[in-house]
Amino acid sequence: MSGKPTPESDPEGDPDTEKEGVAGFMARAREQAQEGMANATESDAFASVEHAVEGVAANTMSEGRLFDVADALSDYRLNEVDVTDTTCGYCAVGCRFDVYSKDGEVLGTRPNPEKAPINGISTCVKGKFSYGYVDSDDRLTQPLVKEDGEFREASWDEALSRVKEGLDGIQQEYGSDAISLVASSKATNEDNYVMQRFAREVLGTNNIDNCNRLCHAATVEGLSDTFGFGAASTGLTALEDTDCYVLVGSNTTEAHPVFGTRIKQNVRDGADLLVFDPRKTQIAEYADQFTRVEPGYDTTWINGMIRYILAEDLHDEEFIAEHVDGLEKIRESVEEFTPEFVEEKAGIPPEELKSAAETIATADSCMFGWTLGLVEHSHGTDNIYAIANLALITGHMGGPKSGVSPFRGQNNVQGGGGDMGPLPNNFPGYQPVTDEENREKFAEQWGMEMDEMPAEEGYRLTEMFLAADDDDLKGMFIQGENPQISEPNIGHATEVLEDLDFLAVQDIFLTETAEYADVVLPATSTVESNGTYTSSSRHVQLVKRAIEPKGNAKPDWEITQALAARFGYDWGFDSPSDIMDEIADLTPIYGGISHERLETEGGIPWPCQSEDDDGTPYLYADGFHAVEDSEKAQMHVADAIEPGETPDEEFPLVMTSGRVLYQYHTGTMTLREEGLDAYSAESFVEIHPQTAAEYGVADGETVTLTSRHGATAVRAETTDRPSPGEVFVPMHYLEGGANNLTKEEPLDGPSRAPEYKVTDVQVTLEGGSTEGERPPAESDERPPAETDSGSDERPAASDD
Numbered sequence: 001m002s003g004k005p006t007p008e009s010d011p012e013g014d015p016d017t018e019k020e021g022v023a024g025f026m027a028r029a030r031e032q033a034q035e036g037m038a039n040a041t042e043s044d045a046f047a048s049v050e051h052a053v054e055g056v057a058a059n060t061m062s063e064g065r066l067f068d069v070a071d072a073l074s075d076y077r078l079n080e081v082d083v084t085d086t087t088c089g090y091c092a093v094g095c096r097f098d099v100y101s102k103d104g105e106v107l108g109t110r111p112n113p114e115k116a117p118i119n120g121i122s123t124c125v126k127g128k129f130s131y132g133y134v135d136s137d138d139r140l141t142q143p144l145v146k147e148d149g150e151f152r153e154a155s156w157d158e159a160l161s162r163v164k165e166g167l168d169g170i171q172q173e174y175g176s177d178a179i180s181l182v183a184s185s186k187a188t189n190e191d192n193y194v195m196q197r198f199a200r201e202v203l204g205t206n207n208i209d210n211c212n213r214l215c216h217a218a219t220v221e222g223l224s225d226t227f228g229f230g231a232a233s234t235g236l237t238a239l240e241d242t243d244c245y246v247l248v249g250s251n252t253t254e255a256h257p258v259f260g261t262r263i264k265q266n267v268r269d270g271a272d273l274l275v276f277d278p279r280k281t282q283i284a285e286y287a288d289q290f291t292r293v294e295p296g297y298d299t300t301w302i303n304g305m306i307r308y309i310l311a312e313d314l315h316d317e318e319f320i321a322e323h324v325d326g327l328e329k330i331r332e333s334v335e336e337f338t339p340e341f342v343e344e345k346a347g348i349p350p351e352e353l354k355s356a357a358e359t360i361a362t363a364d365s366c367m368f369g370w371t372l373g374l375v376e377h378s379h380g381t382d383n384i385y386a387i388a389n390l391a392l393i394t395g396h397m398g399g400p401k402s403g404v405s406p407f408r409g410q411n412n413v414q415g416g417g418g419d420m421g422p423l424p425n426n427f428p429g430y431q432p433v434t435d436e437e438n439r440e441k442f443a444e445q446w447g448m449e450m451d452e453m454p455a456e457e458g459y460r461l462t463e464m465f466l467a468a469d470d471d472d473l474k475g476m477f478i479q480g481e482n483p484q485i486s487e488p489n490i491g492h493a494t495e496v497l498e499d500l501d502f503l504a505v506q507d508i509f510l511t512e513t514a515e516y517a518d519v520v521l522p523a524t525s526t527v528e529s530n531g532t533y534t535s536s537s538r539h540v541q542l543v544k545r546a547i548e549p550k551g552n553a554k555p556d557w558e559i560t561q562a563l564a565a566r567f568g569y570d571w572g573f574d575s576p577s578d579i580m581d582e583i584a585d586l587t588p589i590y591g592g593i594s595h596e597r598l599e600t601e602g603g604i605p606w607p608c609q610s611e612d613d614d615g616t617p618y619l620y621a622d623g624f625h626a627v628e629d630s631e632k633a634q635m636h637v638a639d640a641i642e643p644g645e646t647p648d649e650e651f652p653l654v655m656t657s658g659r660v661l662y663q664y665h666t667g668t669m670t671l672r673e674e675g676l677d678a679y680s681a682e683s684f685v686e687i688h689p690q691t692a693a694e695y696g697v698a699d700g701e702t703v704t705l706t707s708r709h710g711a712t713a714v715r716a717e718t719t720d721r722p723s724p725g726e727v728f729v730p731m732h733y734l735e736g737g738a739n740n741l742t743k744e745e746p747l748d749g750p751s752r753a754p755e756y757k758v759t760d761v762q763v764t765l766e767g768g769s770t771e772g773e774r775p776p777a778e779s780d781e782r783p784p785a786e787t788d789s790g791s792d793e794r795p796a797a798s799d800d
Helices: 023-036 043-059 069-073 124-128 154-175 188-201 217-226 236-241 257-266 282-288 298-311 317-323 328-331 341-347 350-362 378-394 415-419 437-444 463-467 490-498 557-566 577-586 595-602 674-680 689-695
Strands: 082-087 095-103 105-112 144-148 152-153 180-181 244-248 274-278 289-292 367-370 404-407 475-480 502-505 519-522 529-535 539-543 653-658 684-687 701-708 711-718 726-730 757-767
Touching: 023 289, 082 539, 095 298, 095 475, 105 124, 105 274, 105 289, 154 180, 154 328, 154 557, 180 188, 180 463, 188 289, 188 415, 188 437, 188 529, 188 557, 188 577, 217 378, 217 404, 236 257, 236 404, 244 257, 257 274, 257 282, 274 282, 274 350, 289 539, 298 328, 298 341, 298 350, 298 378, 317 378, 328 378, 367 701, 378 404, 415 529, 437 577, 463 490, 502 577, 529 577, 539 595, 577 595, 684 689, 689 757
Parallel strands: 180 475, 244 274, 244 367, 274 289, 367 404, 475 502, 502 519, 653 726, 684 711
Antiparallel strands: 082 095, 095 105, 144 152, 144 519, 529 539, 653 757, 684 726, 701 711, 701 757
């Protein structure tokens, strides 16, 4: 339990203004800029705002060089600077802002509330300041081909011919299903649409997937089976005005800072906040109740809570009778999850379980939010079934302030990673590839014969690497992803990439994965691209080119269309707007969306069925559609208990993994930002002081972590964020990163996603000793380097 800050106890606690986190940073800057702007001329008006921003930054962050926007802009008048409104290319909150550029250089960004319905004046540190990577010296600006183990520059004509030859050769010798494609959740909706079309129409395979498989795939499976759509049911109203938040496995203030600001504001106004997590991350400090959970046992405590609510008649009988099927099978399935059993397995005291259950059940409205701490498990879909069941029995679904809200990680993982169909089982709009009517519709649109359209589901992402290991898959085309770091078990992923007959990579840098490629194609960054992204709240929003592409780099959709032309297919798209028009024709949930509407009306939340449809701010007001001929939600039994592995004498500690504020995914962009690297240039392991003392580990010491699947050396940080017996390692890094230790099997049954959140490890000192082989060093007696998760030295890491 922890007492949340109040306006009285917090010196910046005025509930009428944004005073917390990044939003508070911007609000203070705006206030300080007002006086200076009152008498400012046009030439210095913008600089006034940005100098104020920089001044506030200097007082709130320890590295002022992160905030040098004012210096970049001060030499220009506003009418000499290009201003482009666009959508952020980092997380999936969906922030929008104006990008200020001059002569092909991004000078800075600033939110324009009139065009930013989700974030208003707020942005996070990455979205506002982190664009130095665009001009990095190692940007890919020309195609590369490999000869005799070395890369050399090539023309687009030669590079595309090499890709065509490589893919066509495998197709001719081994068949279409010996090839797989990996699409990008960082690319636009239009980029991903043409990528899945290329897979199905040109190559004749459903072997296409993306990094959604490694994060919220279980969310998509569980929510679609229960409610109808594998997406957030809530919109912005629930995020800002609900009466109760339940956050599971999510460090919202670090992974989604703008969402975190909205939540903290509402909590200060009286909303309840319940946080469940193995680690005490920053958002927990604002909670009415913070409850530590043993990693891998979320289904256990959620089922225990459902059992308590049913036993105490706290469930919403009227809502269930009218809107839900399956209550009795759930009532029977949760009987074994007694308070004693929950405490034994999940580590949650009965009184905390009871208190949280009563808060949720008696709230007028409640929003259930989660990130990867709930889903990256070998029974991740069961976890989603369980939390969906909890939302249903309490009646917190289908209203403007209640529902489920998975906070998505990458900028377009909702749209490009799911909605657009770069999936082995779905066409765009979650239309199953096994349905004959769907195949017929897409085949007709694309001018294919029905027998040419692949009818069987393809490999999921990690299954691709397993299939290649079994010699069933011979070649890959990877767009904007870096699986050598993001796949579980880096050692296994590396072996697969090394052994492929052919590998093509399309990216903005020569990534760790691209090093193994036969051909590398240079693509554009987010500020060099046009198209759309879809946010966590299902808002489809425009992305606009702020600067011209570097060198000879090209947009992803243009590259894919040019490659299709090499195979003899003439698609005829002249712009991303043309592609969105085709998407709307084939995809009912995007049926009323066009670039023209988005330009005039702003973001539109899907489903948007027609041109006169304003979109859907929240789902299921008119019923559910998980099954045909029923408007009732379908409850599913979630009875998995144990994670994929449990500690033993050889591997006695449990490692969990996640992100840190100043890095993004595999660091392709952010590890090239000097300011960000000042905080998190290298990996680390968080270890509780008690555990550190047991193993004689001093803060800052290099240790070796060993699992059943690999080993890595990493710097130790003693902190009370994890529990004793548990450690945390971020996932962004090749050296010292968590995926040196994680496993490629077992996979979650329905989603086929791997388990990143539970890995048993042993810690060894640099000299090779383990527990009991030397006493704690003198430095172990000093206070932990960082027990305050809000420290300016380095913020708490995140589970998303």
